[in-house]
Amino acid sequence: MNPNLHDHDLIVINSSAGKDSMALTAYVARLVTAQGFTGPVVVLHNDLGVTRSGHPVEWPGVEALAREHAERYGFRFEVRRRERGGLWDQLLNERRKWMSSAARWCTSDQKTSQGIKLVTQLVEEFRAEAGITSRPVRVLYALGIRGEESDNRARKSILAVDEAHSSRNRTITRWHPIRDWTVGEVWAEIKAAGLRPHAAYSWGMSRLSCSLCVLASPEDLFLAAWLRPELASDYLWAEQELGHRFRLDLSMVEIVGGLHVAELEQAGNPDARTALGALAGVIRAVVQEQQDAKNADRAAAGKPPFPAKRVNRRTVAQLDKVMRCARRAVSLAPGRTPSREAA
Structure with missing residues (x-):
């Protein structure tokens, strides 16, 4: 019309x-x-x-x-x-x-x-x-x-x-x-x-907007953080300063940490396995905290708690998502040339 x-x-x-x-x-x-x-x-x-x-x-x-x-x-x-x-x-x-x-x-x-x-x-x-x-x-x-x-x-x-x-x-x-x-x-x-x-579109971004928009897809967020590591570092600092998770389903710690692991993997660095384990520990701690809070609410409502094995399942699923997006970002821009803030 x-x-x-x-x-x-x-x-x-x-x-x-x-x-x-x-x-x-x-x-x-x-x-x-x-x-x-x-x-x-x-x-x-x-x-x-x-x-x-x-x-x-x-x-x-x-x-x-x-x-x-x-x-x-x-x-x-x-x-x-x-x-x-x-x-x-x-x-x-x-x-x-x-x-x-x-x-x-x-x-x-x-x-x-x-x-x-x-x-x-x-x-x-x-x-x-x-x-x-x-x-x-x-x-x-x-x-x-x-x-x-x-x-x-x-x-x-x-x-x-x-x-x-x-x-x-x-x-x-x-x-x-x-x-x-x-x-x-x-x-x-x-x-x-x-x-x-x-x-940025030629580098693999599907949207422009803010480089690290909270409403962007995980794929775009990881790629933007990989292409603009200085900006990602500032956002990581802000997340820690605020004490507030960047997104409920994805933190800057996970984005930066996943990219670090993927970069080590790409370089064939044996430290990649250790870094991956550390990232999994960070994710598990968050998942456990979230489940504890939900179980407290369920107890107050007279409902049974979620089973402990649910933490393992959610940790694995989140780690898989993080690493899939991180590895994709690193593979799309292996040399990370655009990180120099070029337009």
């Missing part, structure tokens, strides 16, 4: 420089040309900041790449940053807990809030330039979300007024034009447009 762009005064395209953002930008550009829309089109990139060691939370080079994509079509390009600090500062100094699917403050605070601030600025500019005083400025706010990535995204409307952020001065309509696209259709759009993807 394509909107009539002339029903809107200006368009904002959100871009992380990832594949969905690229396809979104190219698609909107095609529609702008087809419909002869002459209003302002602005591409927004949100800078999420750096870690304590100065390493970008996002893949290096994404801002420049998003700018390149915008300039390809002559669109205005804007970068926004949270005034009170980037994702790392917010994590360590304010939230003190990692993000999760149920607590996506990274999106709400670092992206959405900054985007709405830009909209406020653009509306004021447009109102002054166009002399509009009798009606709200109509903003079409485009995001490159796709239903394949989650059930929640699949349920979102392709076109809907954002009542929460609209006002008497502006009407914001959220637009998700590629919601129903497959990943194949995304890459086909990019190829047809001739846009340059980020090098």
